[in-house]
Amino acid sequence: MSLPPEQPPEPRIPLGHGATFAPRFASGDGPDYDNVLACIRCGLCLSVCPTYATDGVEVQSPRGRVALIRAWQEGRLELSPNLRDHMYHCLDCRACQTICPTGVRVGELVLGARAVAESQRRRGAVAGALAGFSLRWLLPHPDRLEASLVPLRLYQRLGLQRLVRGSGALRLLPGPLAEMEGLLPQLPGRPLRQELPEVVPTSGVRRYRVGFFLGCVMTLVFARSSRATVDVLTANACEVVTPKEQVCCGAPHTEEGEFEEVRALARRNIDVFESLGVDYIVADCAACGAQTKEYAHLLCDDPAYAERARAFSAKVRDISEFLVGIPLRRPLGAVPRQVAYHMPCHLAHAQKVREAPRQLLRLVPGLQLMKLNEDDWCCGSAGIYNISHAGRADKILARKMDNLRESRADTVVTGNPGCLLQLQAGVRGRGWATDVRHPMELLAESYRGGAGEQLPPLDGEKVRIDSGSPTD
């Protein structure tokens, strides 16, 4: 009697469909199926993913997230609260995109998946009201944003913050409130938007007319840093134009998959900056820079804005990227500090600007750059991740702080407000004296120490500014 032919075993990991398959939600803001298919499951990305390093499970890795999205698109998985949560566990740090050999854009795929999940979601009354309040009522309106911080400023001025922190009452606050309070730094007396003249002239002959994209958190919380950015620009032959009508870049809305809101904000910013006749648009917030560089892609199907969005995004530069591409005055005053540079994910991975800030810091006399291990590893801030996923964010921050301690730096610098907040909280929580600064603050401090000779553009950064169009 002959035995039946042996059947091949069922594959343990379903291989899924191929390029000819018609997937779900492959158009619009949903995940790009072709890019999903580009994942060859090599696992290289696992070594750089902070959530995989923290949790050690496949679904918390870039490869796992791509597999989930693919199964969902191919109908092998249905949207569930669990699947939605998995999409929000990603930090969108994009470290996986830097290392992926086949160009899988995992962070972007996850944002696309969030957009689909949100479009199919029936939020409860409270959650819906909160999202509507923050994303649609508050963030797009600078005046309302500024007014919303008045109670917090009073809370600090009246000494209540000292009382709350000193008495241990923080532990009595519900989770997210305690996290938010723990992140709150000393607020400036007034938002920079209210103080900064719309046009700040250069002290010498004008070479460039630069539009300043003043981010929401920068004006409200890190006014000193953005003031330093303006000072560095004007010290380098730039006239700085900061229109008061500009609005939020849309980064918070992107993280929540609210792409229509982002497009509305993008159109408003394009309208505002277009009329200014600026040579470049400079951001000192890595998240704003990354987001505004995306306007061209976001509005590519809008007949009225596609070309204008391309022109807008082509002018956007991170402040460090801009400065290394123009003839620079040499900073002269000594800034005797031992400095570690933490790379913001939205600068290093999203914009691919990695060396420019360090190139600038090396010019400062007396400043010693210290080695920071894993300098491009996320700090755990990631928008509101440190509030919504506080436990995991704390573990990710702990790894950063261990590296910072080993660097023996007395100052850590970084060019993104979320990272500044997170690192400040890390330093405060450990009782360290480490100073947390934006790179422009150290550069401005050095410029205040004297007027130097003019240097040619620095070399070495991938993204260079073209010869430009000096306005004078």
Ligand code: SF4
């Ligand atoms: S996302 Fe890229 S690096 Fe990660 S497993 Fe897929 S192909 Fe490899």
Ligand code: SF4
């Ligand atoms: S974006 Fe960051 S957190 Fe998300 S999968 Fe990639 S490396 Fe992991």
